[in-house]
Amino acid sequence: MGGVGKGSRTSSEFYDPGARKWVLVPKMWPKPTYLSYFMRDVVVVENRAYAKRLNSEQTMFSLSVWEYCQERNRWSDLGVVIRHISKLVLCDYRLVSVGDELWIVGMKPDAEPGFNVLVCRPGTR
DSSP, rough: OOSTTTTTOOOEEEEEEETTTTETTTTEEEEEEOOEEEEEEEEEEEEEEEEEEEEEEEEEEEEEEEEEETTTTEEEEEEEEESSSSSSHHHHHHEETTEEEEEEEESTTOOOOOOOEEEEEEEGG
């Protein structure tokens, strides 16, 4: 993922270990689910890609998690995982793949000590 000449790129690539090659996924980031709305934080859990998206909700911001379906070349919103008044707090959250779990890790808001760790198992819906 990335841009060329300060432009945004809508395609992506993934590595297929069976074929031992990189595979192009054209238009993985189509409008309106365009890369600029998503944070460039994508992880893979159980052969599915997950991304986080920052949303503006009047005076609050929220962070939602999206799942990519390669067969349909489509992103699906799995829902909001956290809301906060500061966009900067939510930008610090990261997605982490740990075995068959998706972790959403970030600093606690309002300068509280410690971290927030939200854990889900996407394959057990």
